[in-house]
Amino acid sequence: MTLTREQGILRAFAQLADTLVDDYDVVDLLQNLVDLSSRFLGATASGVMLADEHGDLDVIASTSEASRLVEVMQLSAYAGPCIESFETGAVVSVADIVQVPDRWHAFRDRALEQGFVAIDAIPLRLRTQTIGTLNLFRDRVGDLPEDDLVAAQAFADVATIGILHQRSLAESDAIRRQLQFALNSRIIIEQAKGVVAQTRGVPIDQAFTLIRDYARRNQRGISLVASDIVERRLGL
Structure with a gap:
């Protein structure tokens, strides 16, 4: 439809x-x-x-x-x-x-x-x-x-x-912590993009697509997948 x-x-x-x-x-x-x-x-x-x-x-x-x-x-x-x-x-x-x-x-x-x-x-x-x-x-x-x-x-x-x-x-402190968590997650994602780009020999933009698609297929958060990649617990 x-x-x-x-x-x-x-x-x-x-x-x-x-x-x-x-x-x-x-x-x-x-x-x-x-x-x-x-x-x-x-x-x-x-x-x-x-x-x-x-x-x-x-x-x-x-x-x-x-x-x-x-x-x-x-x-x-x-x-x-x-x-x-x-x-x-x-x-x-x-x-x-x-x-x-x-x-x-x-x-x-x-x-x-x-x-x-x-x-x-x-x-x-x-x-x-x-x-x-x-x-x-x-x-x-x-x-x-x-x-x-x-x-x-x-x-x-x-x-x-x-x-x-x-x-x-x-609760301004709680709000700042939530926003800071998002900003920290972005740093991890940037690092993961670099790892995937290097190991797979692909551009940064494509590296992020691989990370995002893996996260969605496996119903996991992007930042969690990125952390696993940076810590070498996951290879794409």
Whole structure:
């Protein structure tokens, strides 16, 4: 049966909700978020950035592990739509990256060089607290349809609730530990990518795909699989 786009989005919400189980893996949740966002919201590429305990944004999940996407997001974390969305807690949409302010020149130049011409940065927020951003990159100039923006914010909200699951906003220490766990998991994943790339003789992007696919086939968390690879308990 062929699903309509609306049916697909509803199933995407159900898939995200299914991730919120006991001992869920934050990285898996966010990886599902970016994959579903690109599939249903017309993004060429997408990624999630979370803030560490110092308020600095770092890439946690992306549809591609290629350096081009990660680098563009990191530049935007210093001066660009991502950091502005994080600091204001509001959606920042850029229909034509050529037109961004001069203070964002490093982000603009690199994004255009990599073929990205439009971006929407959506805050991961709960009430007044913003913990990161969902970033949708597109290869065509123009505004994202309003319905897509609404869906993107809803996706981001589900992910935020997941990250802060069973945590009170007053328990800031617990929240920081949860976010730091996600950031630490990313470091392990980076190391595992390097191991797989070297042992299998494949590019970094393909190495991550091998890790992710193995985790999904075996119903294990990506960070757990990565840890086993780094500790040489698992070979792919």
